Amino acid sequence: MIMSERTSTDSAFATETGDERPRDTRARIQEIALRLFTEQGYEATSLREIAEELGVTKAALYYHFKTKEDIVASMMIDRVTFMDSLIDWVRDQPRTPEVRREAIRRYADWLHAGSQGQIMRFMERNQTALKGHQTMGQMREKMLALMGFFVDTDDSLTVRLKRTLAVFALHAVWFMMPDVTDTERADTSLKVALELIDASDG
Amino acid sequence: MIMSERTSTDSAFATETGDERPRDTRARIQEIALRLFTEQGYEATSLREIAEELGVTKAALYYHFKTKEDIVASMMIDRVTFMDSLIDWVRDQPRTPEVRREAIRRYADWLHAGSQGQIMRFMERNQTALKGHQTMGQMREKMLALMGFFVDTDDSLTVRLKRTLAVFALHAVWFMMPDVTDTERADTSLKVALELIDASDG
DNA sequence: GTCTATAAGACGATAGAC
DNA sequence: GTCTATCGTCTTATAGAC
Known part of the structure; x- marks a missing residue:
């Protein structure tokens, strides 16, 4: 797993296969940033930390990404694309x-x-920290759009809450059940989400 | 409502009743901080901002609270006390x-x-931003302790997720249903939470 | 692509006057 | 209880050499 937990290492390029050539630096910045942003928070993580763990200087990051916000935006592209297609x-x-x-x-x-x-x-x-970011505003709109298809105007509040929780169950399962296998997590959360999305007033 | 949305104001002491004496400054700091921390994020909110909105200088805050972290801790006291009694x-x-x-x-x-x-x-x-704070560590432990009573070792993953979601439904209802009355929010979330906590493998 | 060096400023926090 | 002034450190970001 790329995203596995690990402490910072001096030889940033070393892998389990030994002396490999460095992978694409841009992708490695994204990986390290995503992990640090998640563990410590977006604002609490400085570009210096990311650069240090990558084994370069801060200035090098600016060759790959124009701003700190750009690193976040680049991680969201796939998600935005998928949400558009689903909607x-x-x-x-x-x-x-x-x-x-x-x-x-x-x-x-x-x-x-x-x-x-x-x-x-x-x-x-990092909801609040990212609230001002343009990409996150887009994502929020798309999630609301999707939710709009899940609830009808004449649904009761109970049904609304359950259907909203359905989507949330899929998201929350990662921190609610961190110690199960990926398959168990996927199966369990889908099962619960489907039960919740089936809620109705009939 | 104390927490109502408003833009920053010059006359920080003015209220709808006219020329009142300033309320307890300590409490006002807590109110302003809580709102800004929630709206903008904990790290993104500086003591300067809080002081400005209060109408004093940064240094004045340090008379009432020893550190920024202390402001957060002071807001959590009631919550810690209640969780202890419930557990x-x-x-x-x-x-x-x-x-x-x-x-x-x-x-x-x-x-x-x-x-x-x-x-x-x-x-x-602000989960990640507050992860290092002592008080939040306590709160996390207490929530886990409570959850420990809600799931048994032989419960299926599905039951575990549902019972966890029960607590979450109570929390999440504020941002999932921001536009309903307090009563509707309380009634709806309790109803859904009770259904989820009743989940069993029987 | 990465470096050194630095700009320009914000931050949390403190000292000491009033 | 609040002020001015400041400390020391950190931050994002840029300029220009290699």
Whole structure:
């Protein structure tokens, strides 16, 4: 796992295969930044720390990213793209229970593939710090748009809360159950999310 | 409402009743800090900002609070006290569904009385930034202790997640349903939380 | 692509006058 | 209880050599 917990190391380029050539520096900045932002908080993590762990100076980072905010934005691109495609799909569907279930399934599938879990933790733990960032505003709008398809105007408050919790269950499972396998986490959270999205007043 | 949204004002002492004497400065610092910490983030909010909105200088804050961290700690005292009492109570009870329900009820009752909602939002949105703070470490331990009474070692992952979500539903309702009345929010979240805490493998 | 050096300023916190 | 003045440190970001 790329994102595994580890303390800072002197030989930033060393891997378990021995003396490899450095991987793409841009990607390594993203990895280190994502981990530090999640562990310590976005504001509490300075570019100096990131540079130190990477084994370069602060100034080198500015060759790869124009600003600190740009590092965050670059990590969100995949997420923005996916959310757009999911919203496009759901927009053309009828508002039925089965469409809601399928939307949850697609969202969960994507969430549990790749390193999206780490990004979710980062976003959740740094909401306020990132509020002013342009990319996060976009993400917020897209999440609200998706939620808009999950609740109807005549739903009770109870149903609204449950359906909202469905999405949240998928996000929260990472910090609520950090010690289970990826498969267990994906299966459990999807099961609970589907039960919650099925809530209705009928 | 003490915590109502407002932009910074020149006459910090003015209230709707006219020319009143300044309220307890210590309490006003807590109010302003809590709002700014929640809106902008803990790290992103400087003591200068708090002092400016209060209408004093930064140095004056240091008469009332020894450090920035102390302001946070002072806001948590009631919460720590309550959690201790709740855990003391639940510790002496059998692990039955009805005890779990009653614990949720007591927690919810306390949560929706007073200004705890604002504090919950603050804590949730600044998890990482506050991770190193002593008081937050205590709070985390107490929440884990409470959760320990809600799940048994032989519960399935699904039940564990649902029971954890029960507590979370009580917290999350403030940002999931910001536009409903306090009563609606309390009633809806308690109802959903009780359903989730009742989850079992039987 | 990475470096040294530095700008320009904000931060938390303190000393001591009033 | 609040002020002015300041300390020491850290920050994001840039300029220009290599």
